[in-house]
Amino acid sequence: MSGRLTIAGLGPGAEDLVTPEVRAALATATDIVGYIPYVARIAPRPGLTLHPSDNRVELDRSRHALEMAAAGRQVVVVSSGDPGVFAMASAVFEAVEAAPEYLSLDIRVLPGITAMLAAAAAAGAPLGHDFCCINLSDNLKPWELVEHRLRLAAQADFAMAFYNPRSKSRPHQFARALEILRAECGSARLITFARAVTTPEQAIRTVTLGEATPEMADMRTVVLVGNAATKRLGPWVYTPRSAGGVV
Ligand code: SAH
Secondary structure: OOEEEEEEOOOOOOHHHHHHHHHHHHOOOOOOEEHHHHOOOOOOOOOOOOEEHHHHHHHHHHHHHHHHHHHHOOOEEEEEOOOOOOOOOHHHHHHHOOOEEEEHEEEEEEOOOOOHHHHHHHHHHHOOOOEEEOOOOOOOOOHHHHHHHHHHHHHHHOOEEOOOOEOEOOOOOHHHHHHOOOOOOOOEEEEEEEEEEOOOEEEEEEEEOOOHHHOOOOOOOOEEEOOOOEEEOOOOEEOOOOOOOOO
C-alpha cells in the first residue's frame, strides 16, 4: 500500500463527536502524530505507533509526518476540534510548501466539530447570526493585531468566538480584551464561558460583560460574545436570525 497523510479533527472531546470518517482513518493508521493530549485520546493497538510531541513544534511534527507518509506509512496527524481551526492542517501545508516534492503525496484533510460550535450548541444558539472567530494568542501574530481585529469585529456587531483566551504565560491580555469589549459593546452584552465542552468537566457560564472577569477563562475555555441582539431565554442564550445592530 502506498503512503498517505491524513490530517484529522477529533472533535471537542466526546467520543460520539468523532466523525465516522475520522474513526475509519484512525482504524487503518500505522502512525498517529500530534500534540500529547490529543494523541492520548487514541487507544493503542498492535501495528499502531503513537508519536506524541510537545506544543509549539508544529512544523517539525509536520515534517516528520510527511517523511513517514513518503516512506509508505498510513499517517494520521490529529488535532482537537477541526484541523483547519488554529490547528495542524495549515502547519502541514506550510511544511509541504517548503518541500514541494511532498505535493505528490496522497494528502487528505478530514473535518471535525470545532470547539465554538460545540460550545454554541451547549449554550443554545449564540452564534445564530453573522459571527467571527479570533484566536487571542499572540504566539503567531502581534498582540496589536489581536486588539485591532477585536475592536473592528465588535464595531461590526458580529457575535464572536475566542480561542486560546488566556494562558499562564500571558495572564494579562484577556483582561485587556474584556476592556476593549466593554468599551465597544457596553457592559450589558452577554458573554459565555464554555469550558471543556462535551467532556465530563464541561462547564457553561453566561454573564454580562460588566460581570465578566479574566479568571472565568483558561486554556480549556472557548469564549462566546453575543451581538447587540443576543438574549437569554430561560436557560438558553440565543441570537435572532433577523438582522439586528446598527449600520
Ligand atoms: N482545532 C481546535 C482549536 C485548537 S486551539 C478546534 O477546532 O476546536 C485550542 C483552543 O480551543 C483552546 O484554548 C480553547 O479555546 C478551544 N477548545 C478546544 N477544545 C475545547 C473544548 N472541549 N471546550 C472548550 N474550548 C475548547
